[in-house]
Structures are given as structure tokens and as C-alpha cells.
Amino acid sequence: MSLVARHLEEGGIPTVIAGSARDIVEESGVPRFVFTDFPLGNPTGKPYDVEMQQAIVSTCLETLERAWEPRTTIQTPFVWDDGSNDSWRAQFMLVDESNRRTLAQAGDDRRNAQKAAKVKGKGRE
Amino acid sequence: MKDRRTHRSYVSYIDKSREYYGAQGYPQAYQWSYNCDVPFTVPAKPMSECRVGLVTTSFFDRSSDRHAVAGTTDKEPYAAQCDDAxxxxxxxxxxxAKDTTHTEDLDSYLPINRLRELESRGVIGSLSKRFYGVPTDYSHRRTQKKDAPQILEWMIEDEVDVALLVPL
Structure with missing residues (x-):
């Protein structure tokens, strides 16, 4: 998505990204980024929290209007849970001794599925 | 909350995904996009006069394709009526993060209703009648040479002034 933002901007359309994968977006280098430190899935606010969604979208519009140079990142004040905002972080893409074998097996399964799909001729280009 | 930490708090998905796919037996780490130069265009008019275009990485229901595997996507960029989403x-x-949250509320990842409310209050000129979808199929070349130019073309057709992009 960052590459799309860069292309639109080069084409004369100002852009802002609303997202939660800060390192990926900032490494790619985008004009404007509104970061909410949430688990991936709800970059414009918690489900059914209209007030929060309105606040995040409004911040995006203000960032569009007010940023004066590229790589402008604004972090919204919201946290996913009370306190440390950490409960969800460790679980995502967890790799430890409890699941190493399962992950290796999942990799083998996916490679086999990809091989089978290639034989069938699926996929773009 | 006051705290001290030895690591940054926000998740590095570049680090996490490298370790995760490494554990799945992929020897070659994904090459993420990295750029020093960043383009920048200033809006030509106030937000209250701008038409906003929304870009998503979600697609219409692909129930026939639920078992698709990474690297074999046949998704193409699309433009569709906001009403249809x-x-x-x-x-x-x-x-x-499917274990932590859900995407049953459209406005948590594609804020069509929120932008319409802002339109009715005069904060933005309008929301483009169409929104735009782009595949995340991990090919920089395809995104840069094919998908992004297509989205730009649709936005020019729809006279979009500024874009809000929301990757999931």
C-alpha cells in the first residue's frame, strides 16, 4: 500500500495512510502516515467505536491538510487495552519452543500447496 | 503509564515476519520496500472542497477462492461503488490479528460511513462514489508498474483530490 501512496503522490494526488504496521510503512517512505498502535485489522478504529473512528479519520484529514514535509507520522492516542497496551503483542506471529514443530510442518504444507497450484496454472502472470 | 523498556514498544512486523517465516522453513527473508526519497504533493485546496478517495486491501467475497495460498493470487485492482461495500x-x-480482533465493522478498516458523516458536516467536499482495491501480493514490480498506475487512473477519472489509504 505504501508503494501505491508513493505513486499517487508522484501523480499529483496527496495521500495519507492510516495503519498499524509502523515499521513497514516508514521503511518504505510515505508522505503522511497516521499510526494507531493496534493489532493489525482495525487501522481506522476499534469495531463499532464510532467516536474513535471519527477521531482517527479526522486526524488523517488534518494530517493531509497540515503536514509540511514528507515522512510525517502522527501517532493517535488510542490503546487497544487498558494500561500497557501489550496484551496482544506477543501472541501475534509467535515463534517459540511450543510451536516450532507446528510452524515447520505448516511451511511444508504450504510449499506443497503452492507446487500443486503452479501445476494447475493458477496465479497472476 | 510510566515504564522503562529495553526494546521499542510497537511491533516490528519486519522482524516478526522474518522470524515467523524462517521458522516455517523459508530460507530467503522477504525484501521489504525501502526508499530514501519520498514524493510530496501539497493539497491544492482546503479539505472542505476536496473529494476524498478511499483505498483498501480488502476485496469482495471470494468464497470460491478461500483456499488460495500465498504467492498464487489472481487478484486484480478494482474500483467499486461505496454503496456496494x-x-x-x-x-x-x-x-x-485474527485471534485478537475481527473485521465485522466495515468502518474499522474502510471508513465509508465516517467519511460520509464528515461530508454531511462540510469537513470534506465529498467522498468519491467509488472506492479502490489493491492486492497485496508482495510483488513490488507488479504494484508499481501495474496496480498503482491503475488506481491513479481511476482516481483521475473520478476527480479525486486526496487519497486515504487503509492497509489492513
Whole structure:
């Protein structure tokens, strides 16, 4: 998505990204980024929290209007849970001794599925 | 909350995904996009006069394709009426924190209703009648040479002034 933002901007359309994968977006280098430190899935606010969604979208519009140079990142004040905002972080893409074998097996399964799909001729280009 | 930490708090998905796919037996780490130069265009008019275009990585229901595997996507960029998205979009095939949250509320990842409210209050000129979808199929070349130019072309057709992009 960052590459799309860069292309639109080069084409004369100002852009802002609303997202939660800060390192990926900032490494790619985008004009404007509104970061909410949430688990991936709800970059414009918690489900059914209209007030929060309105606040995040409004911040995006203000960032569009007010940023004066590229790589402008604004972090919204919201946290996913009370306190440390950490409960969800460790679980995502967890790799430890409890699941190493399962992950290796999942990799083998996916490679086999990809091989089978290639034989069938699926996929773009 | 006051605290001290030895690591940054926000998740590095570049680090996490490298370790995760490494554990799945992929020897070659994904090459993420990295750029020093960043383009920048200033809006030509106030937000209250701008038409806003929304870009998503979600697609319409692809129930026939639920078992698609990474690297074999046949998704193409698309433009569709905002009204047609109000029932929700399909994104179970994308990578997000499915154990922690859900995407049953469209406005948590594609804020069509929120932008319409802002339109009715005069904060923005209008929301483009169409929104735009782009595949996340991990090919920089395809995104840069094919998908992004297509989205730009649709936005020019729709006279979009500024874009809000929301990757899941």
C-alpha cells in the first residue's frame, strides 16, 4: 500500500495512510502516515467505536491538510487495552519452543500447496 | 503509564515476519520496500472542497477462492461503488490479528460511513462514489508498474483530490 501512496503522490494526488504496521510503512517512505498502535485489522478504529473512528479519520484529514514535509507520522492516542497496551503483542506471529514443530510442518504444507497450484496454472502472470 | 523498556514498544512486523517465516522453513527473508526519497504533493485546496478517495486491501467475497495460498493470487485492482461495500468486504485471506480482533465493522478498516458523516458536516467536499482495491501480493514490480498506475487512473477519472489509504 505504501508503494501505491508513493505513486499517487508522484501523480499529483496527496495521500495519507492510516495503519498499524509502523515499521513497514516508514521503511518504505510515505508522505503522511497516521499510526494507531493496534493489532493489525482495525487501522481506522476499534469495531463499532464510532467516536474513535471519527477521531482517527479526522486526524488523517488534518494530517493531509497540515503536514509540511514528507515522512510525517502522527501517532493517535488510542490503546487497544487498558494500561500497557501489550496484551496482544506477543501472541501475534509467535515463534517459540511450543510451536516450532507446528510452524515447520505448516511451511511444508504450504510449499506443497503452492507446487500443486503452479501445476494447475493458477496465479497472476 | 510510566515504564522503562529495553526494546521499542510497537511491533516490528519486519522482524516478526522474518522470524515467523524462517521458522516455517523459508530460507530467503522477504525484501521489504525501502526508499530514501519520498514524493510530496501539497493539497491544492482546503479539505472542505476536496473529494476524498478511499483505498483498501480488502476485496469482495471470494468464497470460491478461500483456499488460495500465498504467492498464487489472481487478484486484480478494482474500483467499486461505496454503496456496494456497506455489507462488508472479505479479508480472511489477508494477514492480520485474527485471534485478537475481527473485521465485522466495515468502518474499522474502510471508513465509508465516517467519511460520509464528515461530508454531511462540510469537513470534506465529498467522498468519491467509488472506492479502490489493491492486492497485496508482495510483488513490488507488479504494484508499481501495474496496480498503482491503475488506481491513479481511476482516481483521475473520478476527480479525486486526496487519497486515504487503509492497509489492513
Amino acid at each position: 456497506l455489507g462488508g468486504l472479505y479479508n480472511k485471506d489477508l494477514f492480520w
